[in-house]
Structures are given as C-alpha cells and as structure tokens.
Amino acid sequence: MHCPFCRHSDSRVVDSRTSDDGATIRRRRQCPNCSRRFSTSETASLSVLKRSGVSEPFSRAKVISGVRKACQGRPVSDDQLAMLAQRVEETIRTSGLAEIDAHEVGLTILQPLQELDVVAYLRFASVYQSFDSLEDFEAAIERLRAEGPRGAAVAAEPTS
Numbered sequence: 791m792h793c794p795f796c797r798h799s800d801s802r803v804v805d806s807r808t809s810d811d812g813a814t815i816r817r818r819r820q821c822p823n824c825s826r827r828f829s830t831s832e833t834a835s836l837s838v839l840k841r842s843g844v845s846e847p848f849s850r851a852k853v854i855s856g857v858r859k860a861c862q863g864r865p866v867s868d869d870q871l872a873m874l875a876q877r878v879e880e881t882i883r884t885s886g887l888a889e890i891d892a893h894e895v896g897l898t899i900l901q902p903l904q905e906l907d908v909v910a911y912l913r914f915a916s917v918y919q920s921f922d923s924l925e926d927f928e929a930a931i932e933r934l935r936a937e938g939p940r941g942a943a944v945a946a947e948p949t950s
C-alpha cells in the first residue's frame with residue numbers, strides 16, 4: 791500500500807479493527823518514510839449475478855433506480871430510497887455470500903419496500919414474484935390487508 795502523502799511504496803499496519811457487523815476491516819497504517827498515518831478499509835466484494843450470466847458489483851444506485859420506478863407518483867423521498875438501499879445491502883452482506891442472484895436482490899427489496907409504501911410494493915412485487923393473474927394480486931393485497939399498515943402492531947391486537 792503506497793503512502794498517500796509521500797508515495798513511499800510501503801506502509802506498516804499499526805492497528806486493525808473489524809466493524810460491528812463484521813463486514814468491514816479498518817486498518818490504521820503508518821508510513822516508515824514520512825511517519826504519517828492513514829487509514830484503509832477493506833470490504834469483501836459483493837457481486838450480483840444477472841439473468842444474462844454476467845456478474846457485476848453490487849450497486850445501491852441500481853437498487854434505488856429500480857425501486858424509484860415502482861415509486862412513481864408515490865410519497866417516497868430520496869432519503870427513504872437511500873435508506874432502503876442501505877438496508878438491502880446490509881441484509882445481503884449479513885448472508886455472507888460473495889455473489890448473489892439478481893432475483894434475490896429483488897426479493898430482498900420487498901420487505902423494506904412494503905414498510906415504505908404498499909402501492910410501490912405491489913408494483914415491484916408483481917414483477918419480482920412474477921404475478922401473472924388477478925388472483926396473484928388479490929392474494930398479495932389480502933396478505934397486506936391482514937398485516938395492516940404496521941404489521942406487528944396490528945398482529946398484537948386481540949382478534950375477536
């Protein structure tokens with residue numbers, strides 16, 4: 791690792807720690823030439839295997855652009871989209887896999903999207919779960935109704 795200050799070709803690791811979620815390692819390094827310190831961070835690469843067989847690096851921007859289409863005309867902010875994409879990435883990284891199917895990425899988006907906006911969720915789910923009949927929509931809507939806008943809160947109420 792080159793020193794970013796003097797371009798010396800070597801550096802010494804003085805400290806190394808793993809982030810709480812275990813996904814990133816941060817290293818504190820010192821240059822033996824100019825003695826200045828700098829940090830590096832190391833994250834396992836995560837790739838997405840597309841249906842075409844091509845694999846590409848996981849991209850939050852791609853998650854956002856895919857979800858944004860489903861959110862057209864819905865009250866969903868850019869901040870909410872960014873948080874959703876972050877949650878999706880964290881969920882996928884927790885699985886510990888280095889490569890994930892593009893279809894799996896779509897399925898991972900469903901849960902946080904349902905919490906964000908049910909209409910956008912239905913649009914998105916109809917593509918990713920390949921709804922091909924009115925019955926598929928009915929079943930999904932029925933499930934959403936049963937779960938209510940806040941699934942857990944509604945489920946906690948006594949049923950008569």
Ligand SMILES: [Zn+2]
Nearest residue numbers: 793796821824
């Ligand atoms: Zn240096």
